[in-house]
Amino acid sequence: MLNKNHSVLLGCTLYLIGLLIFHTTVEGAVRQRDINYPAYMQGIDYGTGVTYIVGHNPPDSDTVCTAIAYANLKRELGINAEARIAAHPNAETAYALRYFGVREPLVLENASGQNIILVDHNSFAQAVKGMESANILEVLDHHNMIGDIKTATPIYYRNMPIGCTATIVWLEYIEANVPIKRDMAGMMLSAILSDTDNLQSNTTTDLDRQAVYNLEEKAGIKDRNSYFLAMEEEFAAYKDMSDKDIFYSDYKEFMINGISYGCATVVALTPEKRHNLEKRLGDWVLKNYSTQKMDMLFLKIHDLETYAATISCYGDGALECATEAFGNVEENKIVLESNLSRKKVIRLLQPQIGKWANIQTRNKAA
């Protein structure tokens, strides 16, 4: 039976527990509400000079349009940021810039000694010259971390497993409560459509979809499919471009176990044009291969009509590795019924090249 003292003690205990629960809840709520997006960056010293936001080389629409939209957000938040590009944009990006009346950013020739925010890449191999000695303050990306980037201080590094870097920037506009104007909506929309093949690629997530539905409205795009097709047609026209320029228009380099390899992706309007490009670029690679300095080269071409694709393989072991990764080999190339993103291609290819490299090393040692 409880006596009076016990009751008082119990009462006090319950009161204290209650107070603790109430306090924690209120504190929790306040904390959550008070966290705001610009506060994430308070630990970064942007200095008094300009911070350049730049993507990979050669640039694609994500790299260029995301740099532009992110620089705009930074300026809205009082940070002196400007978008830069590694080289002139491709025809698809140029179309998006024209369409939304956005000026082409200046080219950043050398990043050495500059304050830099990287978008859409995380390695020096794909970066502007001089990046090794740049002051990297932030990285926004959606790629696997193949990077070799080291920094002296902690940085804001936001990498999300989603379809496009622009989706992260869209999220940050919302987090920062900054309204998105038509031209910036158009930039982010174009980037996401390009990277996700109009939400069709296997890298697309619900977040990318949400971003696109929100941005198309803000950008005033009523018929997204025809806008995307217009972008693609500009790109696939490869107007006034040499074989070399086409080959390198969307090209990335990788390295595993001492084997360097490059992967070019090219898009054709029709299956017929795809076959022409396979032949044309294939001839060019064969003639110029020895000067390319890569151990292996892969050339993926898909067409916009059937979405079928081929991957042509060049260099010792390239076809063997690709056959292990994808099967379905015809002559010197892999035939895919349905196009794969380069990310997926690399994810399947890289372990096979790694294995192949190890066998070569063992054979040499034996």
Ligand code: MN
């Ligand atoms: Mn990119």
Ligand code: MN
């Ligand atoms: Mn991207």
